[in-house]
Amino acid sequence: MRIFFVIIAIFTFVACAGSQKKKRVAPIEKDKFMDVMVDVRLLEGTYTIRYQRIDSTNGLMNAYYDQVFNKHQVTRKDFEDSYVAYSLDSKQMIEIEDSVLARLQRIVIETDTLKK
Secondary structure, eight states, X not given: OHHHHHHHXXXXXXXXXXXXXXXXXXXXXHHHHHHHHHHHHHHHHHHHHHHSXXXXXXXXXXXXXXXXXXXXXXXXXXHHHHHHHHHTSHHHHHHHHHHHHHHHHHHHHHHXXXXX
Protein backbone atom coordinates (compact mmCIF):
# COMPACT_ATOMS: atom_id res chain seq x y z
CA MET A 1 0.00 0.00 0.00
CA ARG A 2 2.87 2.35 0.83
CA ILE A 3 4.37 1.81 -2.65
CA PHE A 4 1.04 2.79 -4.19
CA PHE A 5 1.15 6.16 -2.38
CA VAL A 6 4.79 6.70 -3.34
CA ILE A 7 3.96 6.05 -7.00
CA ILE A 8 0.97 8.42 -6.86
CA ALA A 9 3.15 11.07 -5.18
CA ILE A 10 5.80 10.73 -7.90
CA PHE A 11 3.21 11.00 -10.68
CA THR A 12 1.67 14.05 -9.00
CA PHE A 13 5.07 15.72 -8.65
CA VAL A 14 5.99 15.04 -12.27
CA ALA A 15 2.60 16.27 -13.50
CA CYS A 16 2.80 19.49 -11.49
CA ALA A 17 6.40 20.16 -12.49
CA GLY A 18 5.59 19.65 -16.18
CA SER A 19 2.68 22.07 -16.16
CA GLN A 20 4.81 25.10 -15.35
CA LYS A 21 5.43 27.26 -18.40
CA LYS A 22 8.98 28.09 -19.19
CA LYS A 23 9.37 31.87 -19.28
CA ARG A 24 10.73 33.00 -22.63
CA VAL A 25 12.32 36.37 -23.19
CA ALA A 26 11.05 38.31 -26.19
CA PRO A 27 13.86 39.70 -28.39
CA ILE A 28 11.72 42.74 -29.26
CA GLU A 29 10.60 44.99 -26.43
CA LYS A 30 6.83 45.31 -26.02
CA ASP A 31 6.27 48.85 -27.37
CA LYS A 32 8.26 48.18 -30.51
CA PHE A 33 6.54 44.81 -30.92
CA MET A 34 3.16 46.57 -30.81
CA ASP A 35 4.34 48.98 -33.51
CA VAL A 36 5.30 46.05 -35.73
CA MET A 37 2.01 44.28 -34.96
CA VAL A 38 0.02 47.34 -36.11
CA ASP A 39 1.78 47.27 -39.47
CA VAL A 40 1.42 43.49 -39.73
CA ARG A 41 -2.32 43.75 -39.06
CA LEU A 42 -2.65 46.54 -41.64
CA LEU A 43 -0.75 44.44 -44.17
CA GLU A 44 -2.83 41.33 -43.50
CA GLY A 45 -6.09 43.28 -43.64
CA THR A 46 -5.17 44.96 -46.90
CA TYR A 47 -3.99 41.72 -48.43
CA THR A 48 -7.14 39.88 -47.32
CA ILE A 49 -9.41 42.52 -48.83
CA ARG A 50 -7.56 42.35 -52.12
CA TYR A 51 -6.99 38.59 -52.39
CA GLN A 52 -9.76 37.16 -50.13
CA ARG A 53 -7.35 35.13 -48.01
CA ILE A 54 -3.76 35.15 -46.82
CA ASP A 55 -1.64 32.50 -48.49
CA SER A 56 1.52 32.13 -46.44
CA THR A 57 3.21 30.25 -49.28
CA ASN A 58 2.87 33.29 -51.52
CA GLY A 59 6.27 34.88 -52.10
CA LEU A 60 4.63 38.26 -52.61
CA MET A 61 3.19 38.20 -49.09
CA ASN A 62 6.58 37.24 -47.66
CA ALA A 63 8.12 40.21 -49.46
CA TYR A 64 5.53 42.51 -47.86
CA TYR A 65 6.28 41.06 -44.42
CA ASP A 66 9.99 41.64 -45.05
CA GLN A 67 9.25 45.29 -45.87
CA VAL A 68 7.43 45.69 -42.55
CA PHE A 69 10.28 44.05 -40.64
CA ASN A 70 12.87 46.19 -42.45
CA LYS A 71 10.86 49.34 -41.67
CA HIS A 72 11.02 48.53 -37.95
CA GLN A 73 14.57 47.15 -38.15
CA VAL A 74 13.68 43.73 -36.76
CA THR A 75 14.18 40.27 -38.19
CA ARG A 76 11.40 37.84 -38.99
CA LYS A 77 12.89 35.39 -36.48
CA ASP A 78 12.93 38.01 -33.71
CA PHE A 79 9.31 38.90 -34.50
CA GLU A 80 8.22 35.26 -34.45
CA ASP A 81 10.18 34.54 -31.25
CA SER A 82 8.67 37.62 -29.61
CA TYR A 83 5.18 36.59 -30.71
CA VAL A 84 5.66 33.19 -29.09
CA ALA A 85 7.14 34.69 -25.92
CA TYR A 86 4.32 37.20 -25.48
CA SER A 87 1.71 34.55 -26.34
CA LEU A 88 2.85 32.37 -23.45
CA ASP A 89 1.49 35.02 -21.08
CA SER A 90 -2.16 35.33 -22.11
CA LYS A 91 -2.73 38.42 -19.98
CA GLN A 92 0.16 40.23 -21.63
CA MET A 93 -0.88 39.11 -25.12
CA ILE A 94 -4.45 40.34 -24.56
CA GLU A 95 -3.00 43.69 -23.49
CA ILE A 96 -0.88 43.82 -26.65
CA GLU A 97 -3.78 42.85 -28.93
CA ASP A 98 -6.07 45.42 -27.25
CA SER A 99 -3.47 48.13 -27.75
CA VAL A 100 -2.96 47.15 -31.40
CA LEU A 101 -6.73 47.17 -31.98
CA ALA A 102 -7.04 50.61 -30.37
CA ARG A 103 -4.29 51.97 -32.60
CA LEU A 104 -5.96 50.50 -35.68
CA GLN A 105 -9.27 52.06 -34.67
CA ARG A 106 -7.56 55.46 -34.31
CA ILE A 107 -6.13 55.05 -37.82
CA VAL A 108 -9.63 54.37 -39.17
CA ILE A 109 -11.04 57.41 -37.39
CA GLU A 110 -8.20 59.65 -38.62
CA THR A 111 -8.64 58.35 -42.18
CA ASP A 112 -12.38 58.96 -42.06
CA THR A 113 -11.80 62.47 -40.73
CA LEU A 114 -9.41 63.25 -43.57
CA LYS A 115 -11.93 62.05 -46.16
CA LYS A 116 -14.56 64.57 -44.98
